[in-house]
Amino acid sequence: MGTFHVGCTVENHVDRKKSTRIARLLVDTGSEFTWIAGAKLEQIGVTREKKDLRFVMANGEVVTRNVGFAVLRVGRSFTIDEVVFAEPGDLMLLGARTLEGLNLRVDSVKKQLVAAGPLPAA
Numbered sequence: 001m002g003t004f005h006v007g008c009t010v011e012n013h014v015d016r017k018k019s020t021r022i023a024r025l026l027v028d029t030g031s032e033f034t035w036i037a038g039a040k041l042e043q044i045g046v047t048r049e050k051k052d053l054r055f056v057m058a059n060g061e062v063v064t065r066n067v068g069f070a071v072l073r074v075g076r077s078f079t080i081d082e083v084v085f086a087e088p089g090d091l092m093l094l095g096a097r098t099l100e101g102l103n104l105r106v107d108s109v110k111k112q113l114v115a116a117g118p119l120p121a122a
Contacts, residue, residue, distance in 0.1 A: 003027070004111040006094060010036055010044065011071040013080055018044040022092060027113065029106060030058070031095040034072060038085035046070050048085060055084070065090075074113060077102040 005024040012018040020040050033055075048066035055063050066085045071078060074094070079101030086092060099105065104113040 002108065002111055006074055006113060008094060009073040010040065010046075010083070011073070012045045013069050013071050015045065016071065020044050025092050025094040027099075027106060028091075028093040029096050029099065031093045032097055033067070033084045033093075034081060034095045034098040035084040035086040035090055035093040036070070037092060038066075038087060041068060041070065041083065041085055044070075046083070050082070053084075063090075072098055072102070074102055074104065077104055 003026060005026055008022045008025050010020050010022060020043060022036060022040065025034070046068040048068050050067040052064050053067055055065060057063060065087065067082045068085065069080060070083045071080050072083070072094075079098060081098045081101050099113070102113075103116045103119060105116040107114045
């Protein structure tokens with residue numbers, strides 16, 4: 001499939017005037033969560049709501065990180081989601097849950113995000 005990156009704006013979900021632009025997030029459908037530099041999240045006042053969650057990295061290593069809530073915007077799409085407070089050395093990722101919330105899917109040929117189409121209902 002190959003890899004590609006997208007830009008994303010991250011906002012404090014309580015005070016949307018507090019935001020930061022992330023120029024490059026690796027689109028990773030294999031990652032459940034979106035990972036944003038903890039320092040960037042702290043800068044805009046995102047708080048650590050879930051502490052000491054364990055994650056299994058692609059190489060099998062188990063790490064412990066904190067999670068908070070933020071609004072994420074990619075292009076015209078936006079959603080609120082849980083975000084991981086990434087530490088130095090961690091990859092910055094746009095994960096599968098955020099993609100679903102944004103109602104976007106991966107076009108692996110064009111290496112870009114595209115509209116996922118109508119949302120399923122009951």
